[in-house]
Amino acid sequence: MAFSEFRPLHDNSLIDYIKSVPALSSKIANDFDNLFVKEVGDGNLNFVFIVLNSAGSFVIKQALPYVRSIGESWAMTKERSYFEWLALKEKGRLCPEHVPEVYHFDRTMSLIGMRYLEPPHIILRKGLVAGIEYPLLAEHMADFMAKTLFFTSLLFRTTSEHKRDVAEYCGNVEMCRLTEQVVFSDPYKVSEYNRWTSPYLDHDAEALREDNLLKLEVAELKSKFCERAQALIHGDLHTSSMMVTHESTQVIDPEFAFYGPMGYDIGAFLGNLILAYCSQDGHADQANDRKAYKEWILKTIEDTWNLFQHKFTALWDEHRNGAGEAYLPAIYNNPEVQLLVQKKYMTDLFHDSLGFGAAKMIRRIVGVAHVEDFESIADAAKRATCEKRALDLAKTILKERRNFEGIAEIVSAIRKYES
């Protein structure tokens, strides 16, 4: 059976496909008699199959030419699968501890075969909704972000490597366009896809569309997203893009990857943690008031940035005499100037991260794609209260981001929006 042109795999053709690919069939010892196959894709875009038996396991992820959560009316290139594979390989090379191994890629079929992240791995967002603490999360995500961003930036790379890869990832333009629309545009205009907890947030949604200063700042962020090729970013690093256990953090789904601003990744993660925080009051009950859990989230936010900053500058120090084009050792060769440039770089990156993080928060409350953190709060009034708090906080952070001098001040700001 040949798979010489694209077609969506269903359970039967999936088996035929696996039989035709030794890199996959060998993982299950070519034993198809007691095979467990289950479609588990719950994201917005793709189909995901778990394939396992007693001998082994893997996951098949296939991109379809439309946005799954919207339907065939919203076309979406399946070529994203190619860029997801490229990014998985590159990020896996740079940070194998936190990226699942890839076994197979088929560009014609827009199909990736990769490691099955076995239980108790769950999507982080589900863990956050359930109130589960992950003691290593901040450390792991700081590690993933520091390594994948530093090693693909001009702090480490030559201009030749950089421009070659920038050009390659320009091909992932459809995914960039999707982000531009749903993150930077739709929330600030009337759009058929926008939705929010109505009628509670009707006024807030309208206020966004009339907030000139906010729109001015959003334009600056959008321009950075479109124009600034700072590093190979994941491009969608929210809390549903990682699977976790107490010991393990695995980053998945980099199909939005391209050369963009680092702050977009850091902000996505921090912004979604803040959303998780703001949703906790909606999940509190008599058995668990979630107060301790909220403190853990705040600590994770603070630790993530501080550890990231520490790891990123440590990589910089370690490789300061390397081939990176940005700060040539012959120029930035004294401790004083090194300190100056690092402080400026990290401050700018911090402010970028806050801006992008806040924009990501806003779009999850009034845009097309919402988050389970809030959606799972059944009581609409209660949900709206949580969402409004998050929205107001995001607007403040976005507009005032340059006045925040450190992550501790952000944590203070989050606490202020408590009451």
Added chain:
Amino acid sequence: MAFSEFRPLHDNSLIDYIKSVPALSSKIANDFDNLFVKEVGDGNLNFVFIVLNSAGSFVIKQALPYVRSIGESWAMTKERSYFEWLALKEKGRLCPEHVPEVYHFDRTMSLIGMRYLEPPHIILRKGLVAGIEYPLLAEHMADFMAKTLFFTSLLFRTTSEHKRDVAEYCGNVEMCRLTEQVVFSDPYKVSEYNRWTSPYLDHDAEALREDNLLKLEVAELKSKFCERAQALIHGDLHTSSMMVTHESTQVIDPEFAFYGPMGYDIGAFLGNLILAYCSQDGHADQANDRKAYKEWILKTIEDTWNLFQHKFTALWDEHRNGAGEAYLPAIYNNPEVQLLVQKKYMTDLFHDSLGFGAAKMIRRIVGVAHVEDFESIADAAKRATCEKRALDLAKTILKERRNFEGIAEIVSAIRKYES
């Protein structure tokens, strides 16, 4: 005779080549009997032949695989010729009034055939050294920069068009690397290619290498140059990249073209006008004290920015309901926000232009490639006085650029460095 692989053309093979290309030979009515051929390349990089007879004329520009002004030891891809041709075509389409027509391109031979800019066209820099006023220069250059930058930016283009072209011009990486080295790196470190008017500027050259705050700012500019794909820039828009008469301004030599920050082009032009200004005292004599000419240069600097700003925002207003991705009409649809975003955009662009312009001034005084404005001042002491004034001014502009609110303040700053 075939030209199936690259070889440098000399007068004889040049004729054979022209005979083999109808697009060229037809320009001179296929008459080779009374042909005038002259090599006139005086730039740093290429060979340029004028070919003319009574029937017509053209210019042949051929790139060689090294930097002409340094020699074969400094290799330089001849593929730059392809990007020069691409950029000439694109800029010619956007602003035909100020870009010479291209007749022919041969990628194998790295050869462009184009309009011969007949006398009295001369290189602008030579006119500035000679003290000639060009009453339309500011208007023409503002027009060229406004059109070529606006129409290749996301103010006018879609993301798809933008990423496609960004990827293409990533191929011109060797020229970007050359700029990174000679503009943003060499002047701030010890480099075998650096030179300056010694011993007068020995201390100043050393001071640059020890100025941490300056190096901090230069790093930010370099990062913008390397990472920010804002528009298709010329990439080398100094006063030797245009040929002029009283009525005509023709921009040539875009072999450094790529998607970069707009301010790099605007700054190159303004910075080189400031260099011209600073050199005038070295050219003054009893017949001409150059005072009136200096005023004309200042007026041209001021007019260029003001006219550019006016033309650029007029294009923006005209196309505000077009397909440009940056400021969607559905979001930026009220006069108040439109004013806000334009003011911010133009202020940021002004500060970028000042920074890049100042960096270009510095490198012309202490780097590898100097300018005739100063080089033609025979008296070294007098030359050094002019250069030092320009250098100090450039350092101030580079470090303080964000404090300048308009071009009039720059003109005042230039006057201050007079004495």
